[in-house]
Amino acid sequence: MDAEERKGTFAQELTDAGAGDASISADSSVRELLVRTMSDQYLLPTYTRQPLVLVRGEGAQVWDVNGRVYLDFVGGIAVALVGHCHPQVVSAVQQQAAELIHTSNLFYTEPAARLAARLAQQAQRAGLKQPRLFFANSGTEAVEAALKLARRFAAVVKGEPGRYEIISALGSFHGRTMGALAATGQEKYQRDFRPLPEGFRYVPYNDAAALGRAISEKTAAVILEAVQGEGGVRPADPGYLQAARRLTRERGALLILDEVQTGLGRTGSFFAFEQAGIQPDLICLAKGLGGGLPIGALIAAAPASQGFAPGSHASTFGGNPLACRAALAVLDVLEQEQLVKAAQAKGERLYQGLAALAQRFGLAQARGVGLMQALDLGTEAAAQVVDLAREEGLLVNAVSPTTLRLLPPLVTSSEQIQEALGALERALTRWRSSL
Template sequence: MNTTNSIKTDELLFPTYKKWNIAFEQASGSTITDQTGKTYIDMMAGIGVVNLGHGHPAVLEAVEKQLQKGWHASNFFHYEGQEQTAKQLTSHSCADLVFFANSGAEANEAAIKLARKHTGKKKIISFLQSFHGRTFGTMAATGQESIHQGFGPMLEGFEYVPYNDVKALENAIDDETAAVMLEPVQGEGGVIPADDSFLQAAETLAENAGALLICDEIQTGLGRTGAFFAHQLSGIEPDIITTAKALGNGFPTGAVIGKAHLKDAFGPGSHGTTFGGNPLAMAAASATLDTLINENWSQKAKDKGEALLKELQERLASAEVVKEVRGKGMMVGIELNEPAANTIGKLQEKGVLVLAAGPNVLRLLPPLTIDWEMLKEATALIEETLKR
């Protein structure tokens, strides 16, 4: 069947997404099947979301069980699932308290509010090519002009400096700085890992200035880079950690994890959400975390990611179109000397789904649970396409 002719234009939707010519039908494990019956190797995991693969039985069972009990009552009620999920997050991080949101943007928005309210300061330093979300606060924190265009004046108080540049951060940070906000690996910005020395310097500079360090782990967290949180690989302890994407293995949920000294800044009435931390989200999140932790998927992602990176670097060493293959854990970027869009389309024709990260970078974010044979098949098809 001709896929192009089988898909109708989404006439009733705002055209905010440049959609692919693929109509989703179902997903299982590390594959997605479209409405024509064609099956694809999923090397994107819902943009780093389904770390445990599509339809993981433990998550499915937990959500179905909670569904029978009820899925919303409001945050005036005590939810056992919130306490349980918060314990899992704090037990595997340097922080002590959790606020549950619905998405990564909401988590980052809450982190910005928390930092400003706790410090009484306004200035937030973030980094060029960063991405933190599309609300007005998180859009202002994002160091990409293309994200800002057309929306009028940005929220004041944000300053962008070059990533991995300690000297630039030293020059920018001052006594008026509320927080330094960074991604341990810039995802949308091109899959660019931070140097350990840069993250360590950011921690020290923030502390010396009386500012907070916020680690945006929306994409890098929960096993993706080979650790529970990516910043742990550099030995730092941020004041605030944000997480979302993989937290519910596809069920919308997010969280802000903060140190105990921030507690008074988020007292009753200071912040809130209607749906954040609802019982269904907590069932999905707790089951996801339980599986990630008990089955040691962080270490498996580290080992598998190292092998994947080596495999790709060897296969693509002679590909003229490839400038660099880089990454951390199961988060890999293939930088090209031409736009990535054409390659993404050609890979879809071959049955492989990958993402872009900026105009020239192919981004690979497969489920952590993908088996090695399927990874090898995908890398062979990527090699074949890039050596066309």
């Protein structure tokens, strides 16, 4: 029996036994094979994964099971805002885990109270009036809460039950539960799951006139991303967001900004909408908030905050002490290390580097805001370049068949940005010479 066959037998024996303990082997290549085999056998096949087993992270770097280090510009899909395993986040989680992990929302806890106050302060600084929060466990859930609040605000608080429609943009992404999916204006996500909830309609993104035509006395809310993330990293024109604010206010609808991917400093301001000088009624946050722990948040300004009353919405895990304590540490780090401001300068450096690559290799374009950037190849080669970049030590993902997305942690150093651009340049050179 050769080595490959031995590994195969060992993996099969272990998966058959359902042991699930990959650490059983000290041999990293066997461990890698085990993890991949068990994942492929026991997890439902919802994800297309890159062929890497990651075991450790620090700052903007991650290590695979074989000890190889990578610059992580996938960044946990915008989650690793303050980097992997920031010591302050690790210490906060360790302390809280030893004190109290969960209580349910039938009781008060200090981390949730403090986190609500901290985020409300940020919203107030951005101009929202008397903000209040609801904690969920993900971006999808934060969006779901916003949609429910918008409908209840119209039906119950305003007494307009006919005002139930939610308008979203084509190319948007708001999540995968039925409500958030109905708001997601992309056929490829909705196709296999009909019928979806009623009362959703879609308008072209960045088209204020079309939005003006769509908003009516039936509109409960308009939901928008300030930069469409999953839709290919497409920034909204400031004028578009301003028009959305004016039109919704004039016609009695709420404006929801889905800042799940853009929020918490990624675009160079705490909330991306601040760059357009507007104040939405509702803000959805998640991704980087918990430093890797699952947490989502809905921020509601007055008067929309009247939309929920006791019993109208809930979550067992939402606002649990562990995730909230981690989030408080993330907010501390953002402030202490002045990462929000730094995201502007670092983002500009990354953008300039990507734009230079786009020009040198004759690609479509670089685009983005702050540390949310994309390189549009103009041809369906993104998956191939992702693989080549990984071989060169850089993790990125393909947000569409033509486009690479780069979401580096805000703690990424200027040297690491240069290093990433170098790896991408080598990957693009190899791709070109393979044609």
